[in-house]
Amino acid sequence: MKTCALEPLRYLRQEEMEAIHKAALRILNKTGMWIDHLQALEYLRAAGCQVDMDGRIVKFPPEIVEAAVARMRRNFQDVNRWPKRLSVRYSQVRFDAQPPRVHEDFTVSGGGFCCFIWDLDGERRYATLQDVRQSLKLADQLDQIAYTGLPCAAQDIPVEIRPVMMAAELVKATRKYGGIETFQRKDVGYVTRIGEIVAGSREAHRRNPILVGYGEARTPLCIDAVMADVMLAHLELGLPQSLDTMPNGGATAPMSPASILALGIAETLGGLVLGYAIDPNATMTIDVTPGYCDMRAMQFRCAGAERMPLVAARVQLISEYYGCPSGVHAGKSDACVPGIQAAIEKSISMYVAVMSGAIGFGTVGQLENMITFSPLQLAIDNEMARYVRHSIQGFEVNDETLALEVIEELGHGGHSYDHPHTVKKFRELQLLSPYFDLCGWGMGDSLDRERFEKRAVERVRQALATERAPVLTADQEAAIDEVVKEAAMDLKVKVPA
Secondary structure: OOOOOOOOOOOOOHHHHHHHHHHHHHHHHHHOEEEOOHHHHHHHHHOOOEEEOOOOEEEOOHHHHHHHHHHHHHHHHOOOOOOOEEEOOOOEEEOOOOOOOOOOOOEEEEOOOEOEEEOOOOOEEEOOHHHHHHHHHHHHHOOOEEEEOOOEOOOOOOOOOHHHHHHHHHHHHOOOEOOOOOOOHHHHHHHHHHHHHHHOOHHHHHHOOOOOOOEEOOOOOEEOHHHHHHHHHHHHOOOOEOEEOOOEEOOOEOOOHHHHHHHHHHHHHHHHHHHHHHOOOOOEOOOOOOEEEEOOOOEEOOOOOOHHHHHHHHHHHHHHHOOOOEOEEOOOOOOOOOOHHHHHHHHHHHHHHHHOOOOEEEEEOEEOOOOEEOHHHHHHHHHHHHHHHHHOOOOOOOHHHHOHHHHHHHOOOOOOOOOHHHHHHHHHHOOOOOOOOOOOOOOOOOOOOOHHHHHHHHHHHHHHHOOOOOOOOHHHHHHHHHHHHHHHHHHOOOOOO
């Protein structure tokens, strides 16, 4: 099969990307950011920013921001720098410059740290530790899922120890290591130690880091003390970072898409400057998750037709203008249960993300605006991703594929059902999925409206019943258990048996 040569969807002209960038520079220089962290403020003042220590307001001179962007671009073009790839909580970053294109090798990520689960019995409830273990077991066996964080987070585990315990559960269950949520500075140290145990050493982990958390702006234009602390902790350990931001048009940002993007770019560029102020050799990237507030429900919409141009423009800006190939939030739905709405929202957002040039998307398996995980939906999303992957495959045009001799053999009114050319090619070209039927009316189970869901449930049950070999050695598991025990003692919480 020919490598995909499709040009990505482009919603923005070069001059429009320049205008958004210049608007972000003005926002940072004129309005600035509120950063509630004294050490971060000191770093930024030393880097040449204008800092009001009493008001915690930082204003970023354009030349400081431009220098940070130029450094990031150079780093992405340096073939000798490492790491080359990093799995973040919803997708992946490739720390190397690549021409904008549609990536037929796009990755799909599970994860999301959802509080709730919609289980196979149709009950929505708080997720438990057992749910976490089963969700990871399922994600590990689904072939389209390349990376997974925690599809759900155990609400029966004390919140103080939850990130550390969830990291331990993740690495014991799968080698599809995704990103992790960290709630405080102490989490970062313990989670990183778990990653080092899996990698084999501190140096190996720095070269190929796993379980990396992240900082997130409180839009508009704020970084609170906890997120700044988490970001600093990662950078002090030599781990990659970005400042994510979720500007919400109509709620925390103006409603116009250009303004939403400008605000989000400003916030993440502020994080970029902070990262290089902390460590000039840091591995940094930028990130924006733009969206709109649904003015009926007053919620951030994860899906919605109007969000698709924003997602595409975000991919174009980050990957093409700033030179940072990365994945994006997609495969999402605002529906509370699997069904037609979820299928439409998820499939279209997957396709738009990939066709816009994203190197991956996630996190899949989620419902209800990213707060509920469904194992059934994860199995369905896996098939949707396979469908999308098949739909962007290129094809070759040559003497064999033009098959003129076959056409001549068929002549007038012939058929090719049993021709050797058909036998050779059909399995390669067609998506022969057991989920997608072609049945005439009344044939087989064609009148069963829930047949797709039933097959997905059966796939989930089969995966959960499958015995698997341990992912880690006994010594690695014991070392990780010791880290969890130490964290529990430090945080003064009791670890459930």
